[in-house]
Amino acid sequence: MDEFRVDAHVKVLDERVVERAKSRDIDALVYAPHFTRLPDIEAEAERFSDDELLVVPAREVFTGDWRNRKHVLAVGLSEPVPDFISLEGAMAEFDRQGAAVLAPHPEFATVSLEAHDLRAHRDQIHGIEVYNPKHWSEHNERARELAGEFDLPAFGSSYAHLRGTVGEVWTSFEEPLRTADELVAALKDGAPRRVYHRDGADHRLRCAAEFGHLFYENSWEKIDRLFLSGTEPTHPDHIAYGGRFDGVSVY
Template sequence: MSDSEGFRVDMHVKVLDETVVERAKAAGLDALVYAPHFVRLPEIRERAAAFSDDELLVIPGRELFTGSWHARKHLLAVGLDEPVPDFITLEGAMSELQRQDAVVLAPHPGFLNVSLTGADLAAYGDRIHGVEAYNPKLLARAGRRARRIVEEGRWPPFGSSYAHLRSSVGEVWTRFERRVERPEDLVDALREGVPRTVGRRTGVRHQLRCLAEFAHLGYENSWSKIDRLFLQGTEPTHPRHIAYEGRFDDVAVY
């Protein structure tokens, strides 16, 4: 998985600041998809716009946590018109994303308890626009499983740094055979299945960054963290938060 030309997008980063922008430009990226955890869409859009310039386009996205914390399945949505909360049912999330005509991507397929399974992909195949073939958290066996899922299902692939750490930005990219000038252009490219390839860095430094990202899972998946920060009902992406005006109460799992 290597390439040197075309429009290169890191399809999923969690961090965004001046250092991230500098690293992305130095890595030869043209765009980032910024999709932090537990942040509402208006704030993501505002921050993405603030860090975009003529050299780097930052595109807002949302990684949704569907289902319960212990059996959650992640979706990466691009092209949302309205905010969608976390911890609603998978079917509820899929229906809402379809209503908004958003692009739906499956990050890290089959990974631990946080991903769509092969059965999920088969069930919702007509609503899914791409499946992740690689990110640094997918070490060895998990990485092979993701590539196998993509290849056997003939899914349009994508890759990302899935960067929770600044040092991971630009380690992986998706090269599209079409330029992307606006966020809407990426939505169209994904929806239309524009040809793309997944590229990544190699070598010892890349492997060390992969290990660092994987180690970060220990904190990211801490039940005490999520219980303290989210399940009290005040988190901005909690489905019963006042901002959603009760629209998701019937599909909320908390």
């Protein structure tokens, strides 16, 4: 039986990304670009989905303030959720919407859920990422330990911020998943899956390129310039949220 291969977290999406995913036999991409509102993500996901490749919209929400942020990946949202709200507020909203909640890159750098966060929200989390190209080997090993400690399903992704990384890592499910709703259900139900990644010199180079991209991605100047004025699309003060998140906003 053929497995269903999901690259479970990518930041980039265009014709070249779709072509690369298909050439690497990826069946689905979970598309969660930074600081982009859900309706825009959904529109792009629909635009690039076809009979060969399912593109599933998602949000990697930046909880906490810039100096104490913890990223959480939500798949299956029905309403927009902003960045820069408390972790508790985000988890409550994900639960209300029935989303699949995933812990990307646990305990990685200063942007991740740590063991105490996983323990506090164990019953609301549906998977822990155990491999992505930005990790070093010790990060992957620690992530596997955390998945075992909390008895949570594993997943892997390319976490691609660069087009060439798409399809370097994938999570294979035993059953085909024809829609976004079916993927969400598989994640929430702990459906059987295995995590794979490419190997060799080319893979190591792509991992190095993705790791190097961190220094740009996490520039304080970039974030301060773009996202902290209150008018940007995923700031909790944006008019689009109608004040719903005022009580859990950290800015």
